[in-house]
Amino acid sequence: MTRTVIAQGTFDILHPGHVHYLEEAAAMGDELYVIVARTTNVDHKEAPICPATQRRDVVGALAAVDEALLGHEEDIFVPIEDIDPDVIALGHDQHHDDEAIQSELEHRGINCEVRRASAREAGDDEQLLSTRLIIDRILERRGE
Template identity: 60%
Template sequence: MTRVVAQGTFDLLHPGHVHYLREAKALGDELHVIIARKANVSHKQPPILSDEQRREMVAALEPVDFARIGHDTDIFVPIEEINPDIIVLGHDQHHDEAELEGALAARGIDCSVARAGPRESQYDDELLSTGKIIDRVCRERC
């Protein structure tokens, strides 16, 4: 059995998230998704939705077998517990594959790292970014 891990913030789910998770699932038999804790999101604006609400939404998606909230201080703890064969990064995630592979090796975690491709827009007003969704809400509702 090939175990795959995907991870991310998953705030305000959109088709890009579903595309990422479908691509990740296609690489294995079992997809585990780690949802970043709001307190640990420092590379962009913090999520709007709570950790548990984001986990519940991701867990409801068809490709996902297991969804959990990440560790509060060490991002590698859930990866060690899951023991994946592959970690799949989203096409626009800020992680560097080589750095991640080095950190995994240093922790004794033997798995490969792959990157999902982007989802091409399917129609003119499709939004594939949480930030763009928020911007539109602010423009049209605020």
């Protein structure tokens, strides 16, 4: 029996933290589906720089990802219902409330586990593990 995992996020300006999250999510099962947030649904932080289709295509090119798709425009749980995963893997720093997600899954009759991926350590090489930090560095170096 195939164990299906869903990861989700904005994935704007892909960086090593994203890769770590998706590789760890892939290790939680046999198939990894990644739901990439549509720009209109990103309301918890600044709007993405890159268009949703570009972000989906870049995420889909990663070896750990079996399929990348755009999120639903109105109901973020629709793709989850369609895929019917065994696991939803959340990033270590994603703003989601694990218990609220689990409650909504149960309400919709979706029987799956909600797990958090671990944080990736930055190490000594000054890796930038967030899109915000990458943008800040660009602005700093360009004198903005």
